[in-house]
Amino acid sequence: MDLGLFIVVLFVVAALMRVDFFFYLLYVFFAVYVLSRLWVRLGLRQVRVERRAPTRAFWGERVPVEIEVRNDGWLPVPWLHIQESLPQPLAYPPIRTQAVSLWPHESARFGYELDCRKRGYYVLGPLRLQSGDLLAAAGAVSAEAGVSHLTVYPRLLPLEDIGIPSRSPYGTIRSRHAIHRDPASIAGVREYQPGDSFRHINWKTSAAQARLQTKVFDAVISLDTAILLDLEREHYEAPYAVTITELAISVAASLASRLARRRQPFSLATNGVDPLADNGQRGPALPMRSGQAHLMAALEALGRVEARAAEPFSELVQRQALSLPWGCTVLMVTGRGDGLLGHVIGLRRSGFKVVVVLTDYHADLRATGAGLEEAGATVYRLRQSQDLARVVL
Amino acid sequence: MSATARRRPVRLPLAMWWRIALVAGMIYVLVLTLLDGVAAAGLSWRGGYLAIAAALTPLEAYFSHRMAKRRELRGGELSRFRLAEALVLILAVTAFRFLWQGLPSLGGRLERLFDLEFFLAAGVLLAVWQAAAAMIRWFEQLDFQPGEKPPPVTSPEYDLWVGSRVRHVQHTAAFQHILTTFLAGGVLIMVLAGMARVDPRAIIDFQRGTIRALILHVLFYFLFGLALTAEARLALLYTRWQHEEATISPAVARRWPALVLGLLAVAVLLALVLPVDYSVGFIDAIAYALNLILTIVVTIAYLVMYLAGMLLYPLRWLMGQSGGEPAPPPPTFQPPEPRPAPAGSPPFLEAIKTLVLWLLALGMAGFALYNFLREHRAALEKVAVLRPLLRALASLAGLLRALFRGVARVGGRVRAGLERRTRGARAAISRRAAGLPRLGRMSPGELVRYYYLSTVRRAEQAGFPRRANQTPDEYGRRLGTVMPDLDEDLGTLTEAFVEVRYSRHPVDQQYARGIRPYWERLRRALRERRTGAQGPPPSAPEEK
Numbered sequence: 032m033d034l035g036l037f038i039v040v041l042f043v044v045a046a047l048m049r050v051d052f053f054f055y056l057l058y059v060f061f062a063v064y065v066l067s068r069l070w071v072r073l074g075l076r077q078v079r080v081e082r083r084a085p086t087r088a089f090w091g092e093r094v095p096v097e098i099e100v101r102n103d104g105w106l107p108v109p110w111l112h113i114q115e116s117l118p119q120p121l122a123y124p125p126i127r128t129q130a131v132s133l134w135p136h137e138s139a140r141f142g143y144e145l146d147c148r149k150r151g152y153y154v155l156g157p158l159r160l161q162s163g164d165l166l167a168a169a170g171a172v173s174a175e176a177g178v179s180h181l182t183v184y185p186r187l188l189p190l191e192d193i194g195i196p197s198r199s200p201y202g203t204i205r206s207r208h209a210i211h212r213d214p215a216s217i218a219g220v221r222e223y224q225p226g227d228s229f230r231h232i233n234w235k236t237s238a239a240q241a242r243l244q245t246k247v248f249d250a251v252i253s254l255d256t257a258i259l260l261d262l263e264r265e266h267y268e269a270p271y272a273v274t275i276t277e278l279a280i281s282v283a284a285s286l287a288s289r290l291a292r293r294r295q296p297f298s299l300a301t302n303g304v305d306p307l308a309d310n311g312q313r314g315p316a317l318p319m320r321s322g323q324a325h326l327m328a329a330l331e332a333l334g335r336v337e338a339r340a341a342e343p344f345s346e347l348v349q350r351q352a353l354s355l356p357w358g359c360t361v362l363m364v365t366g367r368g369d370g371l372l373g374h375v376i377g378l379r380r381s382g383f384k385v386v387v388v389l390t391d392y393h394a395d396l397r398a399t400g401a402g403l404e405e406a407g408a409t410v411y412r413l414r415q416s417q418d419l420a421r422v423v424l
Numbered sequence: 425m426s427a428t429a430r431r432r433p434v435r436l437p438l439a440m441w442w443r444i445a446l447v448a449g450m451i452y453v454l455v456l457t458l459l460d461g462v463a464a465a466g467l468s469w470r471g472g473y474l475a476i477a478a479a480l481t482p483l484e485a486y487f488s489h490r491m492a493k494r495r496e497l498r499g500g501e502l503s504r505f506r507l508a509e510a511l512v513l514i515l516a517v518t519a520f521r522f523l524w525q526g527l528p529s530l531g532g533r534l535e536r537l538f539d540l541e542f543f544l545a546a547g548v549l550l551a552v553w554q555a556a557a558a559m560i561r562w563f564e565q566l567d568f569q570p571g572e573k574p575p576p577v578t579s580p581e582y583d584l585w586v587g588s589r590v591r592h593v594q595h596t597a598a599f600q601h602i603l604t605t606f607l608a609g610g611v612l613i614m615v616l617a618g619m620a621r622v623d624p625r626a627i628i629d630f631q632r633g634t635i636r637a638l639i640l641h642v643l644f645y646f647l648f649g650l651a652l653t654a655e656a657r658l659a660l661l662y663t664r665w666q667h668e669e670a671t672i673s674p675a676v677a678r679r680w681p682a683l684v685l686g687l688l689a690v691a692v693l694l695a696l697v698l699p700v701d702y703s704v705g706f707i708d709a710i711a712y713a714l715n716l717i718l719t720i721v722v723t724i725a726y727l728v729m730y731l732a733g734m735l736l737y738p739l740r741w742l743m744g745q746s747g748g749e750p751a752p753p754p755p756t757f758q759p760p761e762p763r764p765a766p767a768g769s770p771p772f773l774e775a776i777k778t779l780v781l782w783l784l785a786l787g788m789a790g791f792a793l794y795n796f797l798r799e800h801r802a803a804l805e806k807v808a809v810l811r812p813l814l815r816a817l818a819s820l821a822g823l824l825r826a827l828f829r830g831v832a833r834v835g836g837r838v839r840a841g842l843e844r845r846t847r848g849a850r851a852a853i854s855r856r857a858a859g860l861p862r863l864g865r866m867s868p869g870e871l872v873r874y875y876y877l878s879t880v881r882r883a884e885q886a887g888f889p890r891r892a893n894q895t896p897d898e899y900g901r902r903l904g905t906v907m908p909d910l911d912e913d914l915g916t917l918t919e920a921f922v923e924v925r926y927s928r929h930p931v932d933q934q935y936a937r938g939i940r941p942y943w944e945r946l947r948r949a950l951r952e953r954r955t956g957a958q959g960p961p962p963s964a965p966e967e968k
Binding site: 033038053061128 | 475544599603604607608610611614615617618621622627632633634635637638639642643646650653654657660661663669670671672673675676680683687688690691692694695696698700701727781784785786788789791792793795796799800884
């Protein structure tokens with residue numbers, strides 16, 4: 032029997048018997064019936080939820096998340112069932128539940144930790160709240176609090192471990208063409224010639240030789256590096272595509288990190304899908320910059336990007352080639368390197384240095400690699416190691 | 425059955441003690457009420473022993489349930505066990521009866537033991553024993569059992585768990601059974617208590633008032649029952665949360681009794697301020713109310729007739745003068761005689777109290793019924809007999825909703841109108857406070873500018889804003905298309921403004937005075953447009 036039906040029966044009995052006490056009972060039960068319904072609705076309406084969680088995390092970090100549930104109203108909340116949904120790769124079980132009771136203006140806190148061992152753009156929540164009454168006179172009422180987002184950066188790998196030399200091919204190299212002179216690197220001195228800057232006179236040597244001597248600097252050409260990451264599934268061996276694309280993302284992040292550490296400018300573009308992009312037609316692309324903030328932006332983009340192609344890699348290369356600065360190094364991270372030969376030849380002809388990192392260590396890359404090398408690209412093949420196996424796990 | 429299992433003593437958890445005590449209390453007051461009813465029917469029955477024996481049945485039911493479960497009794501074995509248990513209970517209650525009442529004189533005839541009281545007591549005892557056993561079973565089903573937690577899907581125990589009985593325990597159904605039993609018992613105890621106090625012939629006598637009586641048995645029954653419901657509800661919630669492996673704050677259980685008491689206290693306080701008794705019968709109260717309404721209507725009719733007579737009196741007087749007859753006297757107001765009240769006329773307040781009580785009770789029952797039908801509509805629609813009733817109720821609800829919506833709409837309009845007026849008044853006050861432009865102190869050029877700019881502001885308020893890229897002429901032309909009757913006035917005012925604003929020569933007072941009538945007409949027309957009323961067509965400008 033339902034409490035509502037009982038009230039109807041109670042009315043009938045009270046109306047027939049007409050004992051005043053029965054009317055009291057009717058009123059009491061009706062008041063319980065109505066107050067319970069009102070209480071449940073109003074009670075949940077006054078509950079506020081706040082989730083405190085970082086928005087970014089490095090691979091391998093343990094991130095604490097704190098949830099505060101606050102009763103801002105004047106009515107107590109007899110029970111509140113809180114259910115937080117979590118991303119499965121970061122937490123198991125992927126649901127955290129809590130049952131609390133809140134007096135007016137009381138708050139309850141609880142927390143959990145996320146084990147960030149898989150890069151990605153994750154949604155924390157939604158947080159579902161459910162409340163009800165004390166005597167089952169009213170049904171439970173639910174509400175949903177908002178979600179937060181967490182970007183886990185890709186794992187940064189020591190490049191030597193995966194078979195890429197840590198110095199070349201990118202970096203500041205000496206050049207025979209004096210495009211820039213590096214005042215920090217003095218090659219020697221020579222006789223002063225009219226027109227030389229007074230700031231470049233080496234006064235000590237001039238005094239020793241009793242003739243003005245001018246410093247001669249090393250001629251350098253600072254190579255900008257454009258990292259192009261291929262996330263087209265067809266360019267990776269089918270059974271391992273998920274693992275290897277993750278590895279490719281990690282490699283791109285590691286290269287970007289190395290460049291940033293050497294204070295070299297780099298740009299980043301990928302054909303993977305950015306979940307935050309409005310149109311989803313193109314992957315994230317960062318302009319040529321240097322510095323820590325730029326690296327963080329790159330790691331965030333690589334942490335967020337989904338390993339599926341928004342556009343063909345060849346289109347990305349073509350588009351990016353139009354905006355690359357002259358003389359820069361184009362560093363392509365891809366799986367097997369399918370269909371890259373034409374682009375490598377074109378880029379080389381345009382004066383770019385081309386480096387290709389082939390990450391699909393399952394595939395036989397000898398023929399592809401040799402072809403690309405013949406076209407003038409420096410090719411690196413990732414070697415399979417135990418460490419690699421842990422990259423995406 | 426293992427020997428260790430047989431030797432292990434049955435322990436009663438604290439929560440189960442509490443539940444058994446509550447069920448025992450409910451059964452005790454229920455049986456006492458039954459005995460009251462029997463006594464009211466004129467039968468002498470010293471049945472106190474039965475109430476005590478009945479109150480002990482939940483405890484017995486708990487232990488026997490645990491025993492049967494431990495011995496894993498099933499089917500015929502369990503039936504034999506229950507039969508033996510019932511026989512023992514009947515023998516025990518009979519023995520208790522003789523202890524309570526003393527041994528009867530059998531005179532060597534054993535069949536005298538099996539009198540009406542024996543059968544009645546045995547019947548009542550077996551009924552409450554069954555109810556108590558069911559309650560104990562439901563309470564056990566309500567609680568979370570460790571075996572309910574599923575093992576990992578990959579473990580070999582998983583298949584066993586899928587087929588286990590514990591997996592299929594219906595916690596919510598158990599709670600519903602407990603609640604239903606409590607409420608059904610509540611109806612039964614009220615009927616029994618009512619029958620013990622009200623003459624059956626008086627039940628259909630709607631001319632009698634209420635009986636004042638505080639029935640403690642009923643009060644205690646509901647107190648125990650509500651405590652049991654609260655306990656069961658908490659147990660059900662705990663079970664659900666344990667299923668989900670939720671972290672449960674100890675504050676939930678700690679605060680539960682206080683919150684239940686708080687809710688009941690508020691409910692009782694509300695109930696105390698509402699009328700519960702009356703001395704006037706329902707029918708009499710309705711008759712009284714109808715009589716009152718009729719008297720008021722007749723009085724109003726008399727008043728209308730009197731006023732009409734007063735209005736016609738001068739005419740009658742004039743006609744009387746022309747005929748040479750003396751003028752008739754003016755009419756006098758004679759209120760109607762109130763209808764004779766029925767014998768034992770009820771006082772006004774008592775009748776109102778009666779009506780209020782019945783309206784309140786009817787409203788509450790109606791609201792509860794409406795919610796019940798709404799919440800159980802799907803289930804009720806499966807019953808063919810109820811379908812037309814449900815359809816009729818749905819139509820009624822639709823009508824009421826439409827009525828409420830209509831009333832709300834009208835209310836909203838009235839409120840919006842009032843707000844608009846209040847806003848207008850406030851704006852006027854603030855304009856006044858900010859200082860109205862003093863036209864008398866303005867130069868002629870400033871006056872003309874003011875006339876134009878204030879017209880633009882009023883036009884904006886009326887819904888014709890000026891765009892930033894519009895020249896005065898363009899704006900004037902556009903305004904003229906929507907207000908063709910004011911086209912000439914607009915043209916003149918715009919021309920004057922352009923002259924004052926962009927020419928180098930000054931304008932005199934005469935010029936500004938000449939523009940004023942155009943401005944006034946525009947102002948009036950725009951104000952009327954803003955308030956929604958279309959004003960009369962403007963007249964030609966006055967010559968100055």
